[in-house]
Structures are given as C-alpha cells and as structure tokens.
Amino acid sequence: xxxxxxxxxxxDRPGLAxxxxxxxxxxxxxxxxxxxxxxxxxxxxxxxVMSGLAGGTERIPELGGVSxxxxxxxxxxxxxxxxxxxxxxxxxxxxxxxxTGVLRRLAVTPAAPSMVLxxxxxxxxxxTIVGTxxxxxxxxxxxxxxxxxxxxxxxxAMVLTVAAMYALGMLIAAVAPTANSSVAIGLVTFFATMAxxxxxxxxxxxxxxxATIGEYVPYGSAVEALSAGWQGNxxxxxxxxxxxxxxxxxxxIAAKVxxxx
Amino acid sequence: xxxxSVENLRKRYxxxxxxxxxxxxxxxxxxxxxxxxxxxxxxxTVECLAGLRRPDSGQVRVMGLDPWRDRVxxxxxxxxxxxxxxxxxxxxxxxxxxxxxxxxxxxxxPDRLLADxxxxxxxxxxxxxxxxxxxxxxxxxxxxxxRPRIAILDELTTGLDPAARRETWQxxxxxxxxxxxxVLVTHVMEEAERxxxxxxxxxxxxIVALDTPEGxxxxxxxxxxxxxxxxxxxxxxxxxxxPEVTGLRIDGEHVVIRGRGNxxxxxxxxxxxxxxxxxxxxxxxxxxxxxxxxxxxxxLDEAPGGHFPGDPYEDSRTDLEASR
Numbered sequence: 001x002x003x004x005x006x007x008x009x010x011x012d013r014p015g016l017a018x019x020x021x022x023x024x025x026x027x028x029x030x031x032x033x034x035x036x037x038x039x040x041x042x043x044x045x046x047x048x049v050m051s052g053l054a055g056g057t058e059r060i061p062e063l064g065g066v067s068x069x070x071x072x073x074x075x076x077x078x079x080x081x082x083x084x085x086x087x088x089x090x091x092x093x094x095x096x097x098x099x100t101g102v103l104r105r106l107a108v109t110p111a112a113p114s115m116v117l118x119x120x121x122x123x124x125x126x127x128t129i130v131g132t133x134x135x136x137x138x139x140x141x142x143x144x145x146x147x148x149x150x151x152x153x154x155x156x157a158m159v160l161t162v163a164a165m166y167a168l169g170m171l172i173a174a175v176a177p178t179a180n181s182s183v184a185i186g187l188v189t190f191f192a193t194m195a196x197x198x199x200x201x202x203x204x205x206x207x208x209x210x211a212t213i214g215e216y217v218p219y220g221s222a223v224e225a226l227s228a229g230w231q232g233n234x235x236x237x238x239x240x241x242x243x244x245x246x247x248x249x250x251x252x253i254a255a256k257v258x259x260x261x
Numbered sequence: 262x263x264x265x266s267v268e269n270l271r272k273r274y275x276x277x278x279x280x281x282x283x284x285x286x287x288x289x290x291x292x293x294x295x296x297x298x299x300x301x302x303x304x305x306t307v308e309c310l311a312g313l314r315r316p317d318s319g320q321v322r323v324m325g326l327d328p329w330r331d332r333v334x335x336x337x338x339x340x341x342x343x344x345x346x347x348x349x350x351x352x353x354x355x356x357x358x359x360x361x362x363x364x365x366x367x368x369x370x371p372d373r374l375l376a377d378x379x380x381x382x383x384x385x386x387x388x389x390x391x392x393x394x395x396x397x398x399x400x401x402x403x404x405x406x407x408r409p410r411i412a413i414l415d416e417l418t419t420g421l422d423p424a425a426r427r428e429t430w431q432x433x434x435x436x437x438x439x440x441x442x443x444v445l446v447t448h449v450m451e452e453a454e455r456x457x458x459x460x461x462x463x464x465x466x467x468i469v470a471l472d473t474p475e476g477x478x479x480x481x482x483x484x485x486x487x488x489x490x491x492x493x494x495x496x497x498x499x500x501x502x503x504p505e506v507t508g509l510r511i512d513g514e515h516v517v518i519r520g521r522g523n524x525x526x527x528x529x530x531x532x533x534x535x536x537x538x539x540x541x542x543x544x545x546x547x548x549x550x551x552x553x554x555x556x557x558x559x560x561l562d563e564a565p566g567g568h569f570p571g572d573p574y575e576d577s578r579t580d581l582e583a584s585r
Contacts, residue, residue, distance in 0.1 A: 102349055108340075
C-alpha cells in the first residue's frame, strides 16, 4: 500500500477473548479429529515401548552408562511426534480451512484469517507438549528414562526441532491445493526426512552422501541434537544451525507464497 | 447521507474486466438488490464493499469509511455472508456463533440469535450434519452476530429448496425491520422482486439499470408477447402492419407476436379476420425477467431457450377455440 494507512484503534481488532475462543475452537477441531489426535501421539509412543521392551533399557558403557533408551529412543520418539504433528497434522487443517472457505469466512469479520493459523500452531504446540509428557511419563515409570544430562541443551534442541518441523508444515499448508494433497505431501515429506534422518534403521546403512545429507535434514539434526543433550553433551552447533536454517527458509517461503483462497 | 456509496468502481483480474465503472448508493434501511448473471461482476462488487478486494480505481465508502484501508473498522459495522465461505465440519452451531461473537465489540446474544433463526434446537449439532438451508441460516447468523448496521448477503438462497427459500426470505424481511441496511446479491428474479426496494441490474461489469422492481417492469411494458399456434397460413405482413405490433417471429409451429396495448385482443381479431383457426394462444405476463431481457438483451436464465424461462404462459393460457 502506498497511500497513508490509518491505524485502527485497538478495540476494532478482536481482543484476548477472541484469541481464547479461537484457540478453544482449534483445540476442539484437533480433539474431534480422532485419527489426527491419536496417531501422532500413539504411534511414536508405541514404537518407544517396543524398543524399550526389546532391550533398549540396558546401559551402554561406551556412552558412559547411558541406556539406548535415553540416548536414542527418546530423542527419536520426540522427533517423530513433532514431525507428525507439524508436517502432517497441522497443514491438513490449514489446507482444508482454505479449500472449504473457512479462511474466506473469517476474512470478512474483524478477525484476520492469519489468527486461525496462529491458533492452530498454538494448539499443535499443546498437542506436542501433551505427547512429550506422555512419552516421558511412560518412559520414566517403566523404561528407565531419566532427565536429560544437559537440560538446557536439550530444551534448546527441542525448541528448534519444533520450529523447523512446524515451519515445514506451514510451507506445505501454503502450497498444498487441498487438504488431501496436504496429507499426501506431508506424509512424503515426513517419510523422506525420517528415512534420510535415520528413523528407518539407522543412517549408517545409507550410502555416504545420503548419510551426510540425512544428518542435516530436520529429522536427522533433531535426533542428533536431542541425543547429545540427553547424554549430557552440548548439541553440535551444526545440527542446531541446520534446524534454524530450515525454520527461517521454510517459514519465509511459506509467508511469501501462502494462498489465502 | 447514503450508508454505502460507490463511484466509478473498476476491478480487473488480468485481462478480464470484472467491474467496469459501477456507481450506486444505498440509503439507510434499504434493501438494494444486485441482479445479474454469473460473471456479471456482482460478487467482485460486494467483495470491494467488504474490503476483501482493493478496487483498481473508483471510490467506495461504507459509513463514510474506505473498506480497504479501514477494513477492520468497517467490518465492525458490516456483516457479510459471501459465497464459498464455510465452517469446519466438526464445529457445533452454538460454538461457531459464540466464536464469531467474540470478534466484535458489541453483538447479539448467541442464544437469542439462534432462536430467531430457528436454529436453537440445532445448537449442539455439527456443521456437517446441518441441511443446506440450516447451514445457510447459520451463515446468516454469523453475518449478523456483530449486530451490523449493514449486511451483505450473496446468493443466499442458492441450492435451497423452495420451502427453505421462502423461510429465508421471511428472515430477510425480519432483519430489515430491525433497521439493517441490506445489499442482496442474487440471480433469482423472484427473490429480487419480492425483497428489494431497488435493484441494480449488472451486466458485463456495468450497471444497465437501477430502479425499483416496479420501475424496471414498467420499462419492459412494450415487450409483451403473444404466442399462437394456428391451422392455416398467417398473413404475417398484415399482422406486422397493425399499430400495436412491434415484432413478429416464427418459432417452430408458433407465431410469436410482440407489441403493446391489448395485444391478445388485437392479434386474435386480426387472425379471425384472416380466417385462420387458432388452436392455442398464450399471453406472457411482463415480469422482471422481461425487464432483464430488455435491459441486457439476454435472459437471466442461461438454460438453452432461456428466452422463455420456466413456463410463463401457463397462467394466461387462453382457450381461443372455445371463444370462437
């Protein structure tokens, strides 16, 4: 806009009550979508329990006595959870809001359609927190999971993991023409980043170049950074940087190309 | 001072000129109809009113505000029910109304609004489980929940069965009695005729007429038609020579005569004097459809043979055989 833009007085925009209602609304949508609620939390937790029962609880002397459960399984479980919620679940809501006209309906009210995006992100964060808590409680009570050795490093790695996965999800929501195609694109992206990142049987089995790439795709960097933190080390800066770069690039492109109708 | 004023509004999408110099004003408490075929520029016009699109040129004012620049302010006083706007399938009716109520500074009581719209016993139902008419009424409820002074209703009875359509019309009547100014976009002639104080007829992005329904019909009075089937050849030249007759054409087995005055009487008398036996004759009442046809050169209905939408002859069928 080139002309003078009048700044609306604060009360013209919806206030806190509207934000509360919108977040409550998105929460209902996520909870009422049973598959989208259960799978991103249930599937990684189930895999975690199976790994734990298969001997993951033994302490590994090479890792200073940290069990595989703490060193690898929990980092992989949390990464998978965040990736499923961020890359597959969240964009399917946003893409369907565009195709069914939910965003258009909102656009003629004092609320901006972008508010529903923010609300959906908030709810996805709540879902991630609940999932993390679920995995950690089960892990701690039955599978010998302990607190991360480097709490601050692990927390930073987790925050960057969430940011990178959600930014990828926003990019998918921005370009997917329909809700179905967003699920398809999301699943392909999810499996690609998981396979490269070592989620399907270890990066060591991949050819050299792919293994290197896999270390820096969001899934690989996330597992590496969380794993380092849980073992009490500082996460490798390169892994944190890879997550941060993914966040900036994906969210930047998403903001540029997001189609509102 | 008009509540809405539009001056020389233009909007193009690439090469396609959607709105080409439209001007009109809407007074407080009025229902203005915007009537036209698909693609005539109706929706683009109201999208500019709602601040969804930025006009290429021209001036739009809603309550004195520019709906693009001051869109947040405008939307506090203007409620819109546009086409292709929906809700998530798993939201309950009551929840949706409460959510939309929270966007506005002041507004209606959600429960009372739902009761007014006959949706009170549906307030726990999911959006997906509503009938088309109920979804449409909910959509209207969401447009009204902020107690707007102006409501834009775009094609609100499209896809509704006749009963739901009539219910919706009664609802619009009630909303108007509440003092709300309404811009009603429609391509349903009956709807425009029944509800609107004035109608802007839009064709190819331009307003070709802006008048009361009665005024528009009056413009088409000259376009009355009598459609006859005869045994024996009609002397077309003689019919064409009659002062009341303005045009004549052959449509299959029928002769269609256009003209003014008491056309049926004129035509039957002339045919009798030609000793032509009339087996069937129908007069078509002048309707808003005719007005539309006269103004735009095309019928509002895009169906083939749309020159005679529905069967307007039905009511005025005259048994000439018996009268001979």
